[in-house]
Amino acid sequence: MDETLTSAAATPRAELPHAPTLTLGDRLTELRYRWWPDHVLGEILAKRWMETAIPVVVLIAVALVLSSAIPNFLSAASLADTGRQAGEIGFIVLGMALVMIVGGIDLSVGSTFALTNFCALYFMHVLKWPVAGAVVATLGFGALLGAVNGVLIGYFRLRAFLTTLITLIIYRALYDLLTADYATLIAAGFPDSTVWDFVGNGAWLGVPTVVYAYALVAIFGHVFLTRLRPGWHVIAIGGSRRSAYNTGIPVRRTVALCYVAGGVLTSVGGIFFASRLATAGGDIGVGLEITVLTACVLGGISLGGGKGSATKALVGTLIVLLIVNGLTTMSLHGGYNRMVLATILLLAAVIDIRWLKNKDRIVNKVYVSPTYHGMPPAPSTAPDSGTPWALNDKLKNVRVIGLGRIEGPEDVILDRDDNLYAGSRHGDIVRFFPPDYERMEIFAHIGGTPLGMAFDKHDNLYVCIGGMGLYRVTPERQVEKVTDETNRSYASVNDDSRLRLADDLDISDDGRIFFSEATVRYEMHEWATDGLEARGNGRIICYDTRTGKTHTVLRDLKFPNGVCIASDGQSFLFAETWGCTVKRHWFDGPKKGTTELVLDNLPGFPDNINNSSDGNYWMSLVGMRCPALDLAWKMPGFRRRMAKRVPRDEWLFPNINTGCVLKFNERGEVLETLWDLGGENHPMITSMREHRGHLYLGGIMNNRVGQYRIPDADPGFVQYERRWKKAA
């Protein structure tokens, strides 16, 4: 049991090989699963930017196909022209995207475009206003046109489809009337303004002006939707109008403003178009709404609302433009253009709906990536085996505290005044008062799932909260967040800078808090799937109270759980639940940076570790190993097929129905074990704390705290009294 294999000093990955009991087949499997990163695929698919990735791939494919079919398609001059057109339509697509994200649709964009184009031409060619005045007037006109839609749809709650269809007709009729009177006047009057010319036809460094303007607006649009509160409101309303209303978002005003913004953006496109072509022909903007709609749907903006981004609008615009221009340049008959676009719109809509419906299911199936985890056969716990593991019934007659009044006390702790504290699944820290611990009160409410606890020298109670991070409660019952993030490692596709499952902690003499994070790939409620994976997704993190900084100390651990500062004050012991090991890591002193194996091949899954009065350590085994799971851990292919084909609640799970408490020393010797045969009083135990001759037991699935009288224990032992007196 006393293998002192050490890892390389500098790397924070604690990789210690087990005793070589593997067959050749097992060894090959282990190598394959160690080196091939299966888990990366699932993590990439789960990323938020994956939704934009598909349209980007389509865009690249279209560009490649067209550039091979048409010479000079991607030349600088051609790109500049495409950019000019893309900019104009791009503004309209941005407006339509905004309206779609808020849950509506705007079919009148074509007519609005025509009207604002006419407006700009009228001001510039007929009234001969200065450029600034004409631009502002046109933007205002566009806002007005959008406001009509906005008021009808936002405030009067009319249906977007029908309303904008009607405004499409009205605006087009208005346009026909106006052009009948003024078209020839516009055609005759050329404005004499270089600024106006530059707007539509100018370029700076080879890039057209409209592209710069579009880039500015698109970047602002991206920031608006992802980082600013009004943008979040827009997405919320699109996701669920009723829920958004219930949370107090001003739904009607926001929706109306979105249509106004759409009108303004369309008028920007109209201004650039007016400057470039100066035409008020009868067919301007006819059918434009189909093109814009296609661009939006192709880019991935959902027709149902609530999903979308400026990037998606841009990608969709580029795809549609490249296709339309490519088809025109290939001398295709004009009618084919519309047919191709309509077919693409149909395909894109079908794929969009299919992907959205099935995305989560597909990602879930691909995400679970089991790997090889081989261990020697578990030591026997038979009552007549003669080992310290032999089953006994010592825990049968423990005294029960708070029966039925506390739910899920994962860890229990006592302070220097003999008060008993335990976490509950409601997110409370519950306090029981001495001497009989009958009276209880809620000491503090934090939320999440309170797990491991420890006191520091100032009697602040530090708690690891699963799902939230590391918190502390001051003696005045003030709840403070200590840390909920650490440094992001570059090797991880998942964002591992935030804490998902802070489990147990201990505090070093100089104020450094070492705590375990059980897994970076799964959330608090999915901890059992991590067991199925057995991949070593956990880490030990250090928060330094002196500097306030957090950093990761050890990585790639198999569900690290209990942490306890060792007797020399320069190292800590930590348990790996799925690894069934206890290791010791030095953070100070001559052995700094090294990790040693203390206990190996445990017959169960170790949980919390705490000090005992005689200089040894208490540890709980939250569950016992069984042959089925041990075998399954050597067969990752089997587990992966199971995860893909079988419903989640029928998967193989690690057994946590029965466990024990054991005492061990730093040399790796198991001194004694305590069991509850028949599981009547304390079948599953996650934590134990020795205090004044008693051992207090807690379990995350229990509704009680146990008090076990330890024969021949030091009756005056108070853990934190001894600890901080020694350190002080």
Added chain:
Amino acid sequence: MTKHVIRRAIGTVALTAAALAAGLGASLSAFAEGKGIDEPFREGYRKALAGKTVAYVPVALGFDLAQGWLEGLKKELEPLGVKIVVRDPNWNTNAGAQAVTTLINEKPDVMVLHNPDVQTYAKLIQKAEAEGIDVVQINMRSAYPSVVYVGADWIEIGEKATNAVADACKGKSNKIAIVQGALSAAASAYTLKGVENVLAKHPELKVVSSQAADWDAAKAKGITQTVLKQHPDLCGIVGFWDGMDSGTAAAIKEAGLTGKVFLATSGGGEQKGACDQVKNGAFDLDISYDVPTQASNMAAQIKWLLQNKGKHKDAKGSIYTTLIPITKANASVEGTCWKLGKT
């Protein structure tokens, strides 16, 4: 002595025969050499035209004018090795502008442009000429004049049509209607000026409707139906294109007023679209600008431009087509109209 004489006679005969033969032979070869003059100019012509590119962008490809022009250009230019590149915007102004912009990047030698209106391509034509591309404008011109325009004189057409309507309206209600094309297209705006010129001289004529049908027959029909309902005593309509005025004629026919309402229009003079329509009474006057003539005019200009690339500096010119007014009198005469596909 006799031997000597005979020998001398034979020698003389032989010599004469030889001389004759030589002389004959010499004279024969003299027929075949040195009398013709080589023409030195055809090599340059062929070299100038072979391998050049002509780009053609009509308003749309799917109607008789555009197809007739394309056929004429192909007939004249393709045998000489000129490559003709076609783009079809299908009545979409924006698509046309985009096609022209892309073509400018491809740098053809000549561009033949059919302008949808007087403004859209103006800047593009300037840009093309700056890049050294010669721009031939066909039938509908832009506000910006390029090196050559081949096409109808629309003001003349407007005046001729309105004069005919004025004559037909003598002694009737004097109410006329105007069915325009696309408002800012050259064929429409300039024709309207011609109409207004004549109206100024005929103050008794009243225009009860002047609307744009955007070259669309269905729209033209709709407009005319409304006008005829409002003014059933309408005496004449000036339509701006026979392709769209088939709709105008249909509306007149449905109202039962064929022959009572004088419809004057203009077009390319294609058999089915012009002569047949005049024969069956749909149109009373169709002023033809004869597409094959226009095509051959264009081809001639292009041939000259290709031979003088870069040498004609600021030269500009217009080739206005001679108009052929088609009425019942000459609609049945062979040769008044041309047939699509058989030029």
